[in-house]
Amino acid sequence: MTDFERWLSEQAQQRDEAGLTRRLVPRHPSEQGIDLAGNDYLGLTRHPRVVEGAVAAAQEYGAGAGASRLVTGTLTLHEELERALASFTGFPTALVFSTGYHANLSAVSALTDADTLVVSDAHVHASMIDACRLSRARVQVVPHNDVAAVDAALAARSQPRAVVLVETIYSVLGDAAPVRELAEVCAARGAVLVADEAHALGVAGPQGRGLLHAAGLGGRSDVVGTLTLSKSLGAQGGAVLSSPAVREHLVNRARPFIYDTGLAPAAAGGALAALGVVEDEPGRVARVNEVSGVLAEACGVEQPAGAVLAVPMAGPLEAVAAVEKAAGNGVRIGCFRPPSTPDGISRLRLTAHAQLDDDELARAVRVLDELL
Numbered sequence: 001m002t003d004f005e006r007w008l009s010e011q012a013q014q015r016d017e018a019g020l021t022r023r024l025v026p027r028h029p030s031e032q033g034i035d036l037a038g039n040d041y042l043g044l045t046r047h048p049r050v051v052e053g054a055v056a057a058a059q060e061y062g063a064g065a066g067a068s069r070l071v072t073g074t075l076t077l078h079e080e081l082e083r084a085l086a087s088f089t090g091f092p093t094a095l096v097f098s099t100g101y102h103a104n105l106s107a108v109s110a111l112t113d114a115d116t117l118v119v120s121d122a123h124v125h126a127s128m129i130d131a132c133r134l135s136r137a138r139v140q141v142v143p144h145n146d147v148a149a150v151d152a153a154l155a156a157r158s159q160p161r162a163v164v165l166v167e168t169i170y171s172v173l174g175d176a177a178p179v180r181e182l183a184e185v186c187a188a189r190g191a192v193l194v195a196d197e198a199h200a201l202g203v204a205g206p207q208g209r210g211l212l213h214a215a216g217l218g219g220r221s222d223v224v225g226t227l228t229l230s231k232s233l234g235a236q237g238g239a240v241l242s243s244p245a246v247r248e249h250l251v252n253r254a255r256p257f258i259y260d261t262g263l264a265p266a267a268a269g270g271a272l273a274a275l276g277v278v279e280d281e282p283g284r285v286a287r288v289n290e291v292s293g294v295l296a297e298a299c300g301v302e303q304p305a306g307a308v309l310a311v312p313m314a315g316p317l318e319a320v321a322a323v324e325k326a327a328g329n330g331v332r333i334g335c336f337r338p339p340s341t342p343d344g345i346s347r348l349r350l351t352a353h354a355q356l357d358d359d360e361l362a363r364a365v366r367v368l369d370e371l372l
Helices: 003-018 048-061 069-073 076-089 100-110 126-134 147-155 179-189 244-253 265-280 283-299 316-328 358-371
Strands: 034-036 093-097 116-121 138-142 161-167 192-196 223-228 238-242 308-312 331-336 347-351
Touching: 034 358, 048 076, 048 265, 076 093, 076 223, 076 238, 076 265, 093 100, 093 244, 100 126, 100 192, 100 223, 100 238, 100 244, 116 126, 116 147, 126 161, 138 147, 147 161, 147 179, 161 179, 179 192, 238 244, 265 283, 283 308, 283 347, 283 358, 316 331, 316 347, 316 358, 331 358
Parallel strands: 034 331, 116 138, 116 161, 161 192, 192 223
Antiparallel strands: 093 238, 223 238, 308 347, 331 347
């Protein structure tokens, strides 16, 4: 056994002993069961209009964009989607990416340099953490949702520029950031707020337009939003919402944008169709919040700000056992284990889905009652 093979074996053994081994589990659309694990919050992945939008785009443009956006990979479909996203969220412009991960990597790394302080909430997504590592900025992590700590970090900085990183609804705990207060602090301290709306779009704010829209922050030049097309919109990809000046800067400086092939036409067409469904069927937004309330009551936790519910467990082994038991009863749930949890606590992760009918929801509640 080589040193490299020995190292891999030791790493695998350590994961197994800690109960942190992860495995891929393929699924097929024909499989039965109630899904409380996926991120298709509004049930749009298989909505006829969304599927038709994806198919039509693939037929018209082909299977892929064919090149990076700055070569020949910018499609008229991309621009149509960007205009629709900007209009829906209340921002002047949008720029779409192949993934939401790339959107965060681009926004953070391109808007910072060695003369920038990045103030990051302790619970931000891995994509923002990785973006901080790629940037040349000094990074200061502050306690979760602590506006005073953000203000103090900005006030004490020596750098001429600063960027504050948050999620509007956090992917682990499902709680909301105080975006209005954070924006006020950023304005007073000459900083830019970059807020990830991945778990808010389609779920939170009036008509599911997100928490930045609800706070009236979409038109401000010192507020940048990021999002994914793979959750409420049921497609794939990501976007940055911003002023025209920020958009132009990203087009010219964001390496994950410049060197990546453009968003696939099917994903863009599906996301564009999904936006239309969200606007035409507002009952889906109301339903997903109704379902999250029922699930929260069944689990004995507070209703989340969006569709994500977190239920603390004794440890990773207990969390995995609960997931397996629920699956045996026809209900798919997820779990978060370190290092995915910012505080090291293993949790069950449940997601509300608008497409669940009352009978399915009642069945899920019965399984959760027995489980917890």
